[in-house]
Amino acid sequence: MANDDKPNNADTETSPEASAALPLAAAHAGGDAHADHGLAHTMPVWMLVAVLGALMGLTILTVSVTSFDLGSQGNLVVAMVIATIKAALVVTFFMHLLWDKKFHLILFLTAVLFVVLFLSMSITDRGEYQQNIDLYQSTTAAAATK
Amino acid sequence: MSESTSESVTPPAKGGHGAPAAAEHTVDGHGNGHAHGDGPHLAHHFDTYQQQFDAGKLGIWLFLLTEVLFFSGLFCAYTVYRGMHPEVFVYAHYFLNTKMGAINTCVLLISSLTAAWAVRNAQLAQRGLLVLNITITIACACTFMVVKFFEYEHKFNDGLLPGPAFHPTEQVWELETFRHKHPEAAEYAEKLTKLAEERDEAKKHGAKAGSDKPEAAVFERPTEEQLEPLLKAGVIGPTAEDPTRPSKPRNAHVFFGIYFFMTGLHGIHVLGGIGVFIWLLIRAKKGHFGPKYFGPIDYAALYWHLVDLIWIYLFPLLYLIH
Numbered sequence: 001m002a003n004d005d006k007p008n009n010a011d012t013e014t015s016p017e018a019s020a021a022l023p024l025a026a027a028h029a030g031g032d033a034h035a036d037h038g039l040a041h042t043m044p045v046w047m048l049v050a051v052l053g054a055l056m057g058l059t060i061l062t063v064s065v066t067s068f069d070l071g072s073q074g075n076l077v078v079a080m081v082i083a084t085i086k087a088a089l090v091v092t093f094f095m096h097l098l099w100d101k102k103f104h105l106i107l108f109l110t111a112v113l114f115v116v117l118f119l120s121m122s123i124t125d126r127g128e129y130q131q132n133i134d135l136y137q138s139t140t141a142a143a144a145t146k
Numbered sequence: 147m148s149e150s151t152s153e154s155v156t157p158p159a160k161g162g163h164g165a166p167a168a169a170e171h172t173v174d175g176h177g178n179g180h181a182h183g184d185g186p187h188l189a190h191h192f193d194t195y196q197q198q199f200d201a202g203k204l205g206i207w208l209f210l211l212t213e214v215l216f217f218s219g220l221f222c223a224y225t226v227y228r229g230m231h232p233e234v235f236v237y238a239h240y241f242l243n244t245k246m247g248a249i250n251t252c253v254l255l256i257s258s259l260t261a262a263w264a265v266r267n268a269q270l271a272q273r274g275l276l277v278l279n280i281t282i283t284i285a286c287a288c289t290f291m292v293v294k295f296f297e298y299e300h301k302f303n304d305g306l307l308p309g310p311a312f313h314p315t316e317q318v319w320e321l322e323t324f325r326h327k328h329p330e331a332a333e334y335a336e337k338l339t340k341l342a343e344e345r346d347e348a349k350k351h352g353a354k355a356g357s358d359k360p361e362a363a364v365f366e367r368p369t370e371e372q373l374e375p376l377l378k379a380g381v382i383g384p385t386a387e388d389p390t391r392p393s394k395p396r397n398a399h400v401f402f403g404i405y406f407f408m409t410g411l412h413g414i415h416v417l418g419g420i421g422v423f424i425w426l427l428i429r430a431k432k433g434h435f436g437p438k439y440f441g442p443i444d445y446a447a448l449y450w451h452l453v454d455l456i457w458i459y460l461f462p463l464l465y466l467i468h
Contacts, residue, residue, distance in 0.1 A: 038437045039199045040444070042269045043262060052259040059251050059461075063244065066466045075468035086458045094262040094451045101200075104207045111214040118218055119225055126226050133230055137384055 041099035051093045058086050187439040195438040206445040210452050213415075217456055220408050224463060227400060233380030237394060238401035239467035240323045240379070241306055241314070243297060247465035250293050251457065257286030258454040261423075261447040268440035273433055276443070280427045283450070287420045294413055301402070308406055312399030318379055319392065327375070334372035335381060335392040342391035408460055415453045422446045 062082040070078060092098045097105050185195070192198035228235050260282040267276035305313035318324055319335035377383045380395025387393045426446055429435065435443055 038269050039196050039440070040203075040269070043266050045263065045266070048259055048262050048266070052255060055255045055258075056252065059248065059255070062462055062466065063248055066468055069468070075466075079462035079466055080459075083459050083462050087455050090258065090451050090455050090458070094258055094454075095448055100203075104203070107207050107211055108214075111211040115214060115218040115221070118215075119222055122222050122226050123229060126229050130230075 041096055043093065043096065047093060051089055054089055055086055058082050058089075185438065187434060198439075199441045199444075202441040202445055206448050210448060213449075213452055217411070220404070220411065221459070221463075224404050224408065227404060231380075231385070231395065231397065231400070233378060233385045233395045234398050234401050235467050237318055237379040237381070237398055238405070239465065240318050240321050241301070241304070242405075242465050243300070244323075244465050246293050246297050247461050250290050251461045253286045253289050253293070254454045254457050257283045257290075258451055260286070261450045265440065265444050265447045268430070268435040268443040269437055271436040273430065273435075276430045276435065277427065280423055280430055280443075284420055284423045284427065287416050287423070290416055291413065291420075294409065294416075306402050308399050308403035310399075312402060314394065314398075317392070318381060318394060319376070324375075324379075328371070330369070330371045331373070331375040334368055335376055338382070338392050345390075405464055408464065412453065412456055412460060415456075419446070419450050419453055422449070 062079055065078055065082075066075060069075070091108065097108065188195055188198060192201065260279040264276055264279035264283065267273075267279055301307070303315075305311070305315050307313075317335070317339075319328075319332040325332045373382075376392065380386050380398070381392045385395045387396045387398075423446060426443055429442070
């Protein structure tokens with residue numbers, strides 16, 4: 001704590017790999033003299049601002065694209081692709097996953113994998129029952145017009 | 147930095163396990179501060195700051211994992227219901243205010259930037275900037291909630307509530323959003339409504355006046371532009387609630403159930419985030435955070451980014467339905 005020259009980090013921020021490699025080992029080994037790296041990667045300001053700019057741009061894009069008709073599911077697909085790009089930007093940069101331990105990335109991707117499994121199973125299952133829905137709608141509509 | 151940390155005997159920080167340490171190590175025997183020495187914010191069950199930080203980081207990532215799965219239940223409900231009844235979503239999206247949704251998206255994105263920036267400030271012991279960035283984050287989160295409040299209030303007033311409380315005060319083709327997009331269809335829907343009313347009127351007096359129905363002769367064949375938007379929104383056609391006149395799709399209230407659950411759960415997370423950041427603001431002002439101890443800021447920022455992430459998906463799914 002007394003090592004108040006720490007803000008030097010501001011100058012060495014362009015070398016993120018240094019702190020990302022083996023944090024635990026680094027802590028044990030580098031606890032003594034030249035601990036000029038922090039406990040984790042430090043994001044440069046320009047990168048943060050650039051990511052925000054990209055996110056804002058994509059938001060404008062996703063809003064403006066709704067005024068075009070891209071087919072039955074086209075608009076939904078485009079909106080989801082843009083949202084996923086935005087999500088990837090947030091996860092990679094704002095959440096430091098690019099420099100973080102790979103284990104955290106695996107954790108996150110596991111969650112995504114299970115969400116995809118969950119949704120795809122549900123969609124497939126729903127497709128199986130579409131006939132029943134159509135039948136129900138046509139019969140109730142016919143009954144109502146009588 | 148050093149004077150504030152050396153004398154404070156505040157309770158040590160929580161690690162990933164959430165158990166605050168009771169005992170406190172005194173200054174280490176090395177005599178020099180910058181060794182792997184114990185400090186006021188190193189919980190006693192950790193050997194080093196690095197270990198403490200890594201444990202907390204793993205903890206928050208596991209928590210975020212459960213959060214993703216938690217929200218996925220609602221996303222699943224959305225997906226399944228939209229697959230079954232797309233007309234309900236087309237109908238309901240005309241009632242949502244895209245501008246407010248877009249403003250909230252931008253506000254959340256900005257707060258995400260300041261949260262990420264705050265982590266950097268904590269790492270570099272920039273106390274002033276840290277306090278400023280946390281304050282902006284809180285301000286943005288509050289702005290988000292205020293906009294949300296106005297949106298909810300609007301829906302409450304217009305009877306756009308889930309379940310049996312769903313009594314929309316306006317028909318979808320009367321809305322500005324609909325009229326702007328499909329002026330011909332809106333006109334046609336009004337025409338149909340008028341016709342249905344006249345028909346009802348005629349039925350009432352039918353006993354004495356006899357049946358003269360000129361309207362069928364006057365009425366022209368509707369064009370694609372007139373029919374298509376109404377059919378897609380379930381105003382007329384097989385999915386409509388009332389086959390005799392333009393109305394709304396059956397079970398349109400389900401959309402608002404999904405809408406309120408998804409945005410409500412997200413809003414609760416925003417409120418939670420505000421609470422956490424207020425706590426961190428107080429601690430940041432006291433100068434608790436520095437290069438060796440910035441975990442809480444980092445973890446809160448990660449949580450905040452996840453809240454932002456969920457909104458990134460909610461916004462197009464709820465507000466930008468085509």
